[in-house]
Amino acid sequence: xxxxxxxxxxxxxxxxxxxxxxxxxxxxxxxxxxxxxxxxxxxxxxxxxxxxxxxxxxxxxxxxxxxxxxxxxxxxxxxxxxxxxxxxxxxxxxxxxxxxxxxxxxxxxxxxxxxxxxxxxxxxxxxxxxxxxxxxxxxxxxxxx
Amino acid sequence: xxxxxxxxxxxxxxxxxxxxxxxxxxxxxxxxxxxxxxxxxxxxxxxxxxxxxxxxxxxxxxxxxxxxxxxxxxxxxxxxxxxxxxxxxxxxxxxxxxxxxxxxxxxxxxxxxxxxxxxxxxxxxxxxxxxxxxxxxxxxxxxxxxxxxxxxxxxxxxxxxxxxxxxxxxxxxxxxxxxxxxxxxxxxxxxxxxxxxxxxxxxxxxxxxxxxxxxxxxxxxxxxxxxxxxxxxxxxxxxxxxxxxxxxxxxxxxxxxxxxxxxxxxxxxxxxxxxxxxxxxxxxxxxxxxxxxxxxxxxxxxxxxxxxxxxxxxxxxxxxxxxxxxxxxxxxxxxxxxxxxxxxxxxxxxxxxxxxxxxxxxxxxxxxxxxxxxxxxxxxxxxxxxxxxxxxxxxxxxxxxxxxxxxxxxxxxxxxxxxxxxxxxxxxxx
Numbered sequence: 001x002x003x004x005x006x007x008x009x010x011x012x013x014x015x016x017x018x019x020x021x022x023x024x025x026x027x028x029x030x031x032x033x034x035x036x037x038x039x040x041x042x043x044x045x046x047x048x049x050x051x052x053x054x055x056x057x058x059x060x061x062x063x064x065x066x067x068x069x070x071x072x073x074x075x076x077x078x079x080x081x082x083x084x085x086x087x088x089x090x091x092x093x094x095x096x097x098x099x100x101x102x103x104x105x106x107x108x109x110x111x112x113x114x115x116x117x118x119x120x121x122x123x124x125x126x127x128x129x130x131x132x133x134x135x136x137x138x139x140x141x142x143x144x145x
Numbered sequence: 146x147x148x149x150x151x152x153x154x155x156x157x158x159x160x161x162x163x164x165x166x167x168x169x170x171x172x173x174x175x176x177x178x179x180x181x182x183x184x185x186x187x188x189x190x191x192x193x194x195x196x197x198x199x200x201x202x203x204x205x206x207x208x209x210x211x212x213x214x215x216x217x218x219x220x221x222x223x224x225x226x227x228x229x230x231x232x233x234x235x236x237x238x239x240x241x242x243x244x245x246x247x248x249x250x251x252x253x254x255x256x257x258x259x260x261x262x263x264x265x266x267x268x269x270x271x272x273x274x275x276x277x278x279x280x281x282x283x284x285x286x287x288x289x290x291x292x293x294x295x296x297x298x299x300x301x302x303x304x305x306x307x308x309x310x311x312x313x314x315x316x317x318x319x320x321x322x323x324x325x326x327x328x329x330x331x332x333x334x335x336x337x338x339x340x341x342x343x344x345x346x347x348x349x350x351x352x353x354x355x356x357x358x359x360x361x362x363x364x365x366x367x368x369x370x371x372x373x374x375x376x377x378x379x380x381x382x383x384x385x386x387x388x389x390x391x392x393x394x395x396x397x398x399x400x401x402x403x404x405x406x407x408x409x410x411x412x413x414x415x416x417x418x419x420x421x422x423x424x425x426x427x428x429x430x431x432x433x434x435x436x437x438x439x440x441x442x443x444x445x446x447x448x449x450x451x452x453x454x455x456x457x458x459x460x461x462x463x464x465x466x467x468x469x470x471x472x473x474x475x476x477x478x479x480x481x482x483x484x485x486x487x488x489x490x491x492x493x494x495x496x497x498x499x500x501x502x503x504x505x506x507x508x509x510x511x512x513x514x515x516x517x518x519x520x521x522x523x524x525x526x527x528x529x530x531x532x533x534x535x536x537x538x539x540x541x542x543x544x545x546x547x548x549x550x551x552x553x554x555x556x557x558x559x560x561x562x563x564x565x566x567x568x569x570x571x572x573x574x575x
Binding site for chain 1: 156276282283284285286287288289293296297300303304307308311315318319321322333334336337338339340341342343344345346347348349350351352355356359360362363366370570571573574
């Protein structure tokens, strides 16, 4: 069973975290639960940026291409001239592409977040472990043996 | 300012607002609900008897329904400004308003989305607006601003909803901790089992930033696209390049006024005075002043262009607005939107809550009238005098308009009692 240390302030939590790392405790044996995000804790324990950016970028690009193609291909499918505009009217179709960039980019970021953060978390839902208002550092001592 | 409050105190203070509703809440909710039910009945009446029961007819085919649509989409805007743009700029005062402003965005968009449907007449054909494969092999006309509108407003609604929900996730887990029984379990499920692990937080932090970045351009684009419903036509008074920035400024202006209208009483009734400080309200008042100046400047430019240009129809349109059948509404609009907000240059008034509340109401009256003046005046006096005609809304239209405010306020009152009205997590961080 991991040992749980509780802290009321981020300063005390970070001090202990630094002390544990300085004492040679490997990162994989340390788990943190926080009431709000601490960039420093992330830098100390993980040290690499979140991969969420790929989801945002791929979603945004797919949204842009998909939106533009939707407008273009449906117009070509029934090529009727309205308002004297060309069948493939680039400026308004870009607008659809722009809006779909935002929509699909946002949705794919959200889905990517759920995937990367392992949510919904069945473990938390079943075990009823509350979201603590304190800073918690869990140290897995058993791993040392 | 809030750093002295012990951490759990923030939680109890904010969650205290979610206690069992009192008489004031029940009365407000009952009244707002009644207005909404009345509007539904009137809509049913309109569906049964046809669009003849509305005042819109030739030449004014767009009346208060379209004015309401533009008004409510505008109200939504300041929510995104406060939640996304101010987040990116790291404005600390946003924490006092972002949750209620985001909720306001969602509800305003829900109300706004109803009006094109009400205006459609045959509402059961609403899905014709979307591009979907059908037996007639017909697609929507992507060159039409009305289709851009469908995409813009539905994108805006979905992105705002995701943003609102993501902001709520940690707070829902906090509510779950404080509540027992089925309510606690429900909040826990809604929080998706949020535990506050570092893994969750680090991706959450990035997600919030990305969503803010995605939502920020929407602040400028959604109401620009709404303005193109008008500007892309050739009707005098509508066909102008200033419309997009002018509409965006007006949208943020009216939305900010609505934030003040909602937050000032909410702060008092829910005893949140120490969490929503006067300094923060003053910052919102400054946004109101800035956007009022932009709106006032736009009025001058709009009229200046009409009179400096050599277009007879454009000149006549702007003369008609200021001196014609609707001149009273026009001058109320100018007074509420461009003159009264100038009082905000006085610091004492920027910090006077009663003044701000009353000003917020007046600005919303002014902004609603602006939508009305823009929509109706141009149609009532276009090119050919043979084609001129005045419009006044019918009782059905007025009832549905009043009912839309009922829906908005009822939804906001439900929000106040079911979700934390301030972001507890961000308050702790502050």
